Amino acid sequence: MYDAPHGALCAGLLAPVLEINLQALRSRAPQSPAISRYDEVARIVTGDSTARASDGTNWIQELCSQLQVPRLAEYGIKEADFSNIVEKSKNASSMKGNPIVLTEAELLAVLEKAV
Secondary structure, eight states, X not given: OOSSOHHHHHHHHHHHHXXXXXXXXXXXXXXXXXXXXXXXXXXXXXXXXXXXXXXXXXXXXHHXXXXXXXXXXXXXXXXXXXXXXXXXXXXXXXXXXXXXXXXXXXXXXXHHHXX
């Protein structure tokens, strides 16, 4: 849809997706083993044995900032495109691996955070 490197788009979406996934899991599936897996990943990436999932998300945000990963808006993605992107993403194969099905509102929130 855009002339943008796939990896850069993924990097720009990673922290917002993690944040929204955690919110969705905590509110709709608080017993999900995915939450403890997010905590484990946070401990690995931060090197802090007491890190929690939100610490991992913050670490990823900081890394993207240090690496100057462009915001999605820099690739021409704008709010007017969100509904089309959400519709296409709901049917994307990559969504099948997400630990929880995100609502349309949650998918829009991901984009708002990433743009």
